[in-house]
Amino acid sequence: MSDRPNYITPAGYAALSEEYHKLFATERPALVETIAWAAGNGDRSENGDYIYGRKRLREIDRRLGFLSRRMKAARVVDPARQEDRSRVWFGASVTIADEDDRHRALTLVGDDETDAGAGRIGWNAPLARALRGAAVGDLRRVTLPAGDRDYEVIAISYPPPP
The missing domain is CATH 3.10.50.30 (Transcription elongation factor, GreA/GreB, C-terminal domain)
Structure with missing residues (x-):
């Protein structure tokens, strides 16, 4: 992260917050459920749902971390x-x-x-x-x-x- 303030408009902050909540409250729980179902189907090494689900879960977690850091550093300016x-x-x-x-x-x-x-x-x-x-x-x-x-x-x- 840089030393510069992360200026953002109220609408921009709302968009970041909306994306964070959509990923955290909707997409991530549904994906965890799919991964749990796929894990119960047996051999995980050849299970496409399980492999893709874990990969997508890492992507979502990475994006959630990024959004969280950006929102924490944000200085909302109207x-x-x-x-x-x-x-x-x-x-x-x-x-x-x-x-x-x-x-x-x-x-x-x-x-x-x-x-x-x-x-x-x-x-x-x-x-x-x-x-x-x-x-x-x-x-x-x-x-x-x-x-x-x-x-x-x-x-x-x-x-x-x-």
């Missing part, structure tokens, strides 16, 4: 409560334009809730780090695998306050 809405901070929805005037809409979210296809990038991604603290009209240079790119911040928005 972007709707952001006081400085004129700059890009955690939870901001940002519209940026590159040198070719192609616009792109992004939302800065926790690293556990990223989805590039939906425009949600992790708080610690290179582009997000470059945009932190930027205001509308600011130019930011980002070093990406394809080379350096300049982006201009066109718009910044946050969810409405509660």
